[in-house]
Amino acid sequence: MQDREARVVIVGAGFGGLTAAKTLAKAGVPFVLIDRRNHHLFQPLLYQVATAALAPADIAVPIRAVLSPGRQKSHIEILMDEVTGIDRTARTISTQGGATIPFSHLILATGSDYAYFGNEDRWAPHAPALKSLDDALNIRRRVLLAFERAETTSNVALRQRLMTFVVIGGGPTGVETAGALAELARATLARDFSNIDPRTARVVLVEALDTLLNAYPRRLGAYTRKKLEQMGVEVITGRPVEDITTDGVLLEDRSILTANVFWCAGVKATPVGEWLGVETERNGAVRVGPDLRLEDDPHIFVIGDASSVDDESGDPLPALAPVAKQQGRYAAETIIAEARNHPAPDPFRYRDWGTMATIGRAAAVGKFGKLEVTGFPAWLLWGAVHVAYLVGFRNRLSVMLNWLWAWVSYAKGSRLITGPDEAAIDALDSGRAVEAELDKTVTNLEER
Amino acid sequence: MQDREARVVIVGAGFGGLTAAKTLAKAGVPFVLIDRRNHHLFQPLLYQVATAALAPADIAVPIRAVLSPGRQKSHIEILMDEVTGIDRTARTISTQGGATIPFSHLILATGSDYAYFGNEDRWAPHAPALKSLDDALNIRRRVLLAFERAETTSNVALRQRLMTFVVIGGGPTGVETAGALAELARATLARDFSNIDPRTARVVLVEALDTLLNAYPRRLGAYTRKKLEQMGVEVITGRPVEDITTDGVLLEDRSILTANVFWCAGVKATPVGEWLGVETERNGAVRVGPDLRLEDDPHIFVIGDASSVDDESGDPLPALAPVAKQQGRYAAETIIAEARNHPAPDPFRYRDWGTMATIGRAAAVGKFGKLEVTGFPAWLLWGAVHVAYLVGFRNRLSVMLNWLWAWVSYAKGSRLITGPDEAAIDALDSGRAVEAELDKTVTNLEER
Numbered sequence: 064m065q066d067r068e069a070r071v072v073i074v075g076a077g078f079g080g081l082t083a084a085k086t087l088a089k090a091g092v093p094f095v096l097i098d099r100r101n102h103h104l105f106q107p108l109l110y111q112v113a114t115a116a117l118a119p120a121d122i123a124v125p126i127r128a129v130l131s132p133g134r135q136k137s138h139i140e141i142l143m144d145e146v147t148g149i150d151r152t153a154r155t156i157s158t159q160g161g162a163t164i165p166f167s168h169l170i171l172a173t174g175s176d177y178a179y180f181g182n183e184d185r186w187a188p189h190a191p192a193l194k195s196l197d198d199a200l201n202i203r204r205r206v207l208l209a210f211e212r213a214e215t216t217s218n219v220a221l222r223q224r225l226m227t228f229v230v231i232g233g234g235p236t237g238v239e240t241a242g243a244l245a246e247l248a249r250a251t252l253a254r255d256f257s258n259i260d261p262r263t264a265r266v267v268l269v270e271a272l273d274t275l276l277n278a279y280p281r282r283l284g285a286y287t288r289k290k291l292e293q294m295g296v297e298v299i300t301g302r303p304v305e306d307i308t309t310d311g312v313l314l315e316d317r318s319i320l321t322a323n324v325f326w327c328a329g330v331k332a333t334p335v336g337e338w339l340g341v342e343t344e345r346n347g348a349v350r351v352g353p354d355l356r357l358e359d360d361p362h363i364f365v366i367g368d369a370s371s372v373d374d375e376s377g378d379p380l381p382a383l384a385p386v387a388k389q390q391g392r393y394a395a396e397t398i399i400a401e402a403r404n405h406p407a408p409d410p411f412r413y414r415d416w417g418t419m420a421t422i423g424r425a426a427a428v429g430k431f432g433k434l435e436v437t438g439f440p441a442w443l444l445w446g447a448v449h450v451a452y453l454v455g456f457r458n459r460l461s462v463m464l465n466w467l468w469a470w471v472s473y474a475k476g477s478r479l480i481t482g483p484d485e486a487a488i489d490a491l492d493s494g495r496a497v498e499a500e501l502d503k504t505v506t507n508l509e510e511r
Numbered sequence: 512m513q514d515r516e517a518r519v520v521i522v523g524a525g526f527g528g529l530t531a532a533k534t535l536a537k538a539g540v541p542f543v544l545i546d547r548r549n550h551h552l553f554q555p556l557l558y559q560v561a562t563a564a565l566a567p568a569d570i571a572v573p574i575r576a577v578l579s580p581g582r583q584k585s586h587i588e589i590l591m592d593e594v595t596g597i598d599r600t601a602r603t604i605s606t607q608g609g610a611t612i613p614f615s616h617l618i619l620a621t622g623s624d625y626a627y628f629g630n631e632d633r634w635a636p637h638a639p640a641l642k643s644l645d646d647a648l649n650i651r652r653r654v655l656l657a658f659e660r661a662e663t664t665s666n667v668a669l670r671q672r673l674m675t676f677v678v679i680g681g682g683p684t685g686v687e688t689a690g691a692l693a694e695l696a697r698a699t700l701a702r703d704f705s706n707i708d709p710r711t712a713r714v715v716l717v718e719a720l721d722t723l724l725n726a727y728p729r730r731l732g733a734y735t736r737k738k739l740e741q742m743g744v745e746v747i748t749g750r751p752v753e754d755i756t757t758d759g760v761l762l763e764d765r766s767i768l769t770a771n772v773f774w775c776a777g778v779k780a781t782p783v784g785e786w787l788g789v790e791t792e793r794n795g796a797v798r799v800g801p802d803l804r805l806e807d808d809p810h811i812f813v814i815g816d817a818s819s820v821d822d823e824s825g826d827p828l829p830a831l832a833p834v835a836k837q838q839g840r841y842a843a844e845t846i847i848a849e850a851r852n853h854p855a856p857d858p859f860r861y862r863d864w865g866t867m868a869t870i871g872r873a874a875a876v877g878k879f880g881k882l883e884v885t886g887f888p889a890w891l892l893w894g895a896v897h898v899a900y901l902v903g904f905r906n907r908l909s910v911m912l913n914w915l916w917a918w919v920s921y922a923k924g925s926r927l928i929t930g931p932d933e934a935a936i937d938a939l940d941s942g943r944a945v946e947a948e949l950d951k952t953v954t955n956l957e958e959r
Contacts, residue, residue, distance in 0.1 A: 101655060101928040118568040125703075125926040133702030140705050143659045143928075160663060196927065207549060211591045215608060254581030255573075257588045478573040479644065480549040480591075 070094055070138075071398055072156060072166035074146050076103050076126045078384040079367035080172035082391030084139075088130060090399045093138040095164060097156075099145040101125055104196060107384060108449060110236060112199035113325075114243035115207070115251070115478045119196050146173075149338040151360065168362050170394050171335050171349075175368035175382060178331035178346070186307040190231060190324035193240070202325060206244070207480050209323050210264075214256045220320075226264040227321035229312050231304055232328030233270025234277070235420035238287055240327055241268040242423035245294045250424075251478075266296045267319055269312065271303035271328075276420060276428065278381060283428040286437050290422045304328075330382060332369045339363070344371045344379075353410035355394055364397075366390035372411065380413050384452075389413060419445045518542055518586075519846055520604060520614040522594050524551050524574045526832045527815035528620035530839030532587075536578060538847045541586040543612060545604075547593040549573055552644060555832060556897060558684060560647035561773075562691035563655070563699070563926045567644050594621075597786040599808065616810050618842050619783050619797075623816035623830060626779035626794070634755040638679060638772035641688070650773060654692070655928050657771050658712075662704045668768075674712040675769035677760050679752055680776035681718025682725070683868035686735055688775055689716040690871035693742045698872075699926075714744045715767055717760065719751035719776075724868060724876065726829060731876040734885050738870045752776075778830060783817045792819045792827075801858035803842055812845075814838035820859070828861050832900075837861060867893045 071087060071094040073080045081103050084096050102123040111117040132139040145159040155165045177192035191202055206228070213225040228248075230241040248264035255261065268275075268291065274284040275291075275298065288298050299314070306313040311321040336343035341357065343349055348371035349357070355372065357363045367387030371379055380386050393411045400407055417431030419441065427441040436444065519535060519542040521528045528544065529551050535542050550571040559565040580587040593607040603613045625640035639650055654676070661673040676696075678689040696712035703709065716723075716739065722732040723739075723746065736746050747762070754761040759768040784791035789805065791797055796819035797805070803820065805811045815835030819827055828834050841859045848855055865879030867889065875889040884892065 101659065101926070118566050119927055120566040123927050127700075127703035128926060131702045132705040133708075138705060142663060143656075144663070162663070208591075211549065215590060215592070215610070252575075254579045255575035257580040257586060260581075478549070478576060479567055479571050 069154065069165040069167040071168045071170065072097065072164055073170045073172060074098075074156070075172035075174055075367075075369075076100075077106070077172060077174045077367060077387065079174075079387035079391040080170065081126070081129065082388045083170050083172065083366070083395040084130060084391075086392050086395035087398065088135055088137075088139060090395075091135075091137045092395075092399055092402060095140045095142060095166075096126065096130070097142045097144055097146060097158065097164075098126060099143065100195070101127070101143050102196070103129060105452070106194075109193055109196075109199050110240045110243055112196065113193055113202040113206070113240065114247050115203055116243065116247075119200065123196055146338070151339065151363070154362065166362070168398050169364065170391070170398075171338075171363065171365045171369055172367045172387065172391060173333040173335055173369045174387075175330045175332050175347075177326055178329035179326065180329055182307075186326070189307045189309060190326040192326040193236065204480050205323060206247070207478060210252060210256065210259070210261060211480075213259050215258070222259065223265075224311070224320045225322050226259065226261070227267070227311075227319065228264065228323045228325070229267045229269060229319055229321050230325050230327055231269050231307075231312070232326065233268060233272070233275040233298075233300065234327065237268060237270070237327035238275060238291065239421055240325060241266055241296045242291060242294060242421070242426075245291075245296050246423055249295055267321075268296055268298050269302060269304060269314065270298075270300045273301045275300065278418070279420070279428060279430055280435055283430065283435055283437065287420070287422055287428055290426045294423050330368070335365060335369045339365075346371075354397065354407065355390055355411050364394040366394055374413055381418075383418060385416060386413055419448065421445045517602065517613040517615040519616045519618065520545065520612055521618045521620060522546075522604070523620035523622055523815075523817075524548075525554070525620060525622045525815065525835065527622075527835035527839040528618065529574070529577065530836045531618050531620065531814070531843040532578060532839075534840050534843035535846065536583055536585075536587060538843075539583075539585045540843075540847055540850060543588045543590060543614075544574065544578070545590045545592055545594060545606065545612075546574060547591065548643070549575070549591050550644070551577060553900070554642075557641055557644075557647050558688045558691055560644065561641055561650040561654070561688065562695050563651055564691065564695075567648065571644055594786070599787065599811070602810065614810070616846050617812065618839070618846075619786075619811065619813045619817055620815045620835065620839060621781040621783055621817045622835075623778045623780050623795075625774055626777035627774065628777055630755075634774070637755045637757060638774040640774040641684065652928050653771060654695070655926060658700060658704065658707070658709060659928075661707050663706070670707065671713075672759070672768045673770050674707065674709075675715070675759075675767065676712065676771045676773070677715045677717060677767055677769050678773050678775055679717050679755075679760070680774065681716060681720070681723040681746075681748065682775065685716060685718070685775035686723060686739065687869055688773060689714055689744045690739060690742060690869070690874075693739075693744050694871055697743055715769075716744055716746050717750060717752060717762065718746075718748045721749045723748065726866070727868070727876060727878055728883055731878065731883055731885065735868070735870055735876055738874045742871050778816070780817045783813060787811070787813075794819075802845065802855065803838055803859050812842040814842055822861055829866075831866060833864065834861055867896065869893045 071092060073083050073094055073096045076096055076098040087094050102125050105122040108117060108122045112119055112122060126141055130139060132141055146156055147159050148157045155163050157163050177194060179186045191198060193199060193202060209225045213222045216222050228244050230237050245266045248261045252261040274281060275287045276284045291298055302314040304312060305315060307324055312319045312324055332347035336347060336349050341349055348369060349365045351365050351370050351372050352358050355364050355366055367390060368382040374380055396408055417429060419427060419429040421427040421442060425439045425442050427445040429436040429441045429444060519540060521531050521542055521544045524544055524546040532544050550573050553570040556565060556570045560567055560570060574589055578587060580589055594604055595607050596605050603611050605611050625642060627634045639646060641647060641650060657673045661670045664670050676692050678685050693714045696709045700709040722729060723735045724732045739746055750762040752760060753763060755772055759766055760772055780795035784795060784797050789797055796817060797813045799813050799818050799820050800806050803812050803814055815838060816830040822828050844856055865877060867875060867877035869875040869890060873887045873890050875893040877884040877889045877892060
């Protein structure tokens with residue numbers, strides 16, 4: 064690593080960090096962007112990779128391709144590395160790769176991670192969450208292998224367990240994942256097997272609170288539930304998860320035997336609070352002022368899911384891509400104004416253009432101010448908005464074609480099981496190994 | 512596994528096995544198709560996944576999507592499993608999943624694997640080969656991480672080593688891979704970095720024999736060499752590899768310091784000979800008669816790369832996709848004729864429509880009978896033929912769009928580093944760890 068001058072340093076190339084980077088690049092302000100991955104991910108569509116509707120390259124772009132450091136007038140550096148700590152006195156950050164990088168300003172946009180309410184160690188192995196491309200490919204492999212395994216077993220109990228899919232969490236990601244799994248089983252895979260009928264697969268959505276999509280008006284939650292049930296999804300609300308084991312999911316009043324649990328519930332901010340040595344909110348988010356900076360350090364911005372800031376009515380802003388993007392632009396503009404000796408911009412104000420969630424084929428819900436949209440019009444709008452927001456022309460075209468084709472044919476183009484051979488074979492084998500044990504464990508769980 | 516009736520069993524869903532399966536399905540003959548993967552792979556384009564030009568889903572289709580067992584009139588079963596042995600007396604095959612499957616006829620179409628001339632254990636870890644999607648994704652990760660690592664190191668020797676790419680083997684795959692790597696470095700990544708200039712990357716192609724593309728007329732090999740050199744590839748012929756280590760590649764007269772070696776050389780048939788308990792050719796292929804069956808067992812066919820059979824002039828047929836496909840159809844037709852009490856077809860005869868290899872942007876070579884084609888016309892033809900042969904409409908369209916877009920923009924859409932976080936970070940770390948050691952080892956190798 065060369066000796067470095069202190070520059071703006073951005074940590075995280077999600078919606079917030081990448082928007083900040085693009086804004087700085089346009090203004091010719093030098094910066095370093097650090098991410099542990101080489102790509103920016105369009106997370107709202109990640110569940111479509113997990114359910115084999117889209118390919119990874121459809122929803123991810125290389126960060127270098129977006130910013131082209133070699134093509135910019137001012138010096139831009141992109142580091143694929145992981146931050147390990149921040150020295151606020153020396154104004155440096157340190158990385159796993161051993162670099163020490165001085166900063167003039169720091170924009171922390173590290174996003175959030177799934178939280179298992181203190182049960183990480185026990186639950187996470189059985190109930191993977193959906194945060195990265197690798198998570199999505201892992202879930203896709205698990206789902207497709209479950210059907211492969213169900214096809215070859217003659218053990219009825221095991222077959223039922225393999226063909227039961229439980230999604231935990233009734234927010235947008237949970238709703239979208241459950242809907243997509245139901246479509247995968249009932250339409251795409253319907254004719255693919257000779258010994259099983261994938262249409263008999265059971266898809267269950269579990270939500271601890273009483274309604275789905277709690278950030279939306281109650282009417283939209285009720286509509287979503289009805290639509291999901293029409294698609295064959297069992298919706299269970301008002302039941303928090305009590306335990307997740309190799310056998311399945313335990314709720315207060317019942318247990319669901321399943322080999323496939325997917326976690327779309329709690330979210331916590333990444334360890335920015337620890338790096339900075341500051342108190343955080345319960346979800347790990349760092350409290351910042353209306354200018355998105357630490358109250359006691361104007362050099363450090365925290366934006367997106369990693370930060371906590373209230374809107375005008377005193378409610379915390381939601382953890383959504385548009386919030387992160389608007390904050391990324393705001394932080395960059397503040398830094399640009401300082402560099403040019405312009406006055407600082409007005410306090411940050413989130414402009415809410417509305418939020419949407421899709422349920423399945425031709426069904427979605429949306430909220431735009433006081434306007435509530437449901438059904439096919441909402442779905443069309445949802446598709447248009449998501450395609451429009453995808454970074455990079457090629458992706459937009461490819462996603463549009465994939466969707467059109469999937470919609471016309473019910474085919475899913477990305478139904479590939481990849482990953483180490485051994486992993487695939489192991490997954491099949493472990494299914495076989497438990498076969499003998501299954502009757503015992505099933506009885507155990509049923510007795511609880 | 513249910514009790515099974517003896518049916519036709521096909522092992523391997525490559526070009527040969529899948530063609531046999533489709534032919535049997537059309538005729539309504541029941542069969543079992545076994546493959547350890549869930550997808551058919553269009554191997555001729557695998558190098559484009561490894562060099563980030565195409566995405567995995569562009570060149571692979573789920574076997575179930577091709578055959579749709581639930582939609583066929585007769586019973587078709589597809590098993591994702593691995594064959595472990597064949598009992599020729601009982602006429603059963605056994606699988607890793609514990610199944611014992613009786614067969615009336617057996618079509619073995621297990622293809623080939625890379626061979627390191629007896630140096631598997633030492634060379635394979637440093638010089639991955641390109642056979643499966645996972646191999647391609649692994650190589651893509653290594654190539655992209657090498658540039659990421661070169662960007663952050665200040666050790667000049669390490670940087671040169673990271674930016675040196677050595678391809679072993681001057682057959683079509685080696686030529687295509689070397690050409691694609693040169694384009695990746697010189698065009699696609701040209702402006703992506705701030706500390707390195709990817710255009711200075713060194714791409715070396717090493718061939719043990721005196722000419723490239725030895726299965727083609729000499730003139731085409733010479734043309735290929737000239738074209739590759741124009742693209743900036745160093746071509747070394749007449750030099751067999753003596754050793755491959757962490758430091759690089761050792762040839763008779765020189766050593767090449769590199770962190771990136773890719774193996775496109777020797778090929779050997781998969782262990783069919785061992786399963787059958789028969790003698791094989793030197794490359795592991797099983798000798799079959801002109802009807803593609805074992806001489807002493809009319810129930811067992813061996814086709815494609817796994818088999819060895821001569822053409823009219825007494826030369827062995829080449830290990831090419833068209834040979835495998837024609838043999839797959841022939842084996843299936845023989846079985847269908849038997850089932851219908853029709854006379855057996857005439858001995859197998861390979862119809863050679865020609866062979867082609869691409870070198871890079873707008874350059875390829877082709878041989879069609881006595882006709883030799885080079886340059887842009889050959890490249891256009893190569894593109895048309897490969898797109899036409901891709902299985903499944905969606906893939907064809909997607910590949911065509913990707914290619915068109917890549918050709919117009921020099922952009923490569925699939926430049927994603929995926930794989931376990933730890934693997935990516937480890938790869939970067941190991942680069943860093945060797946940094947201190949490097950000067951020593953470099954000296955060691957240079958002294959040899």
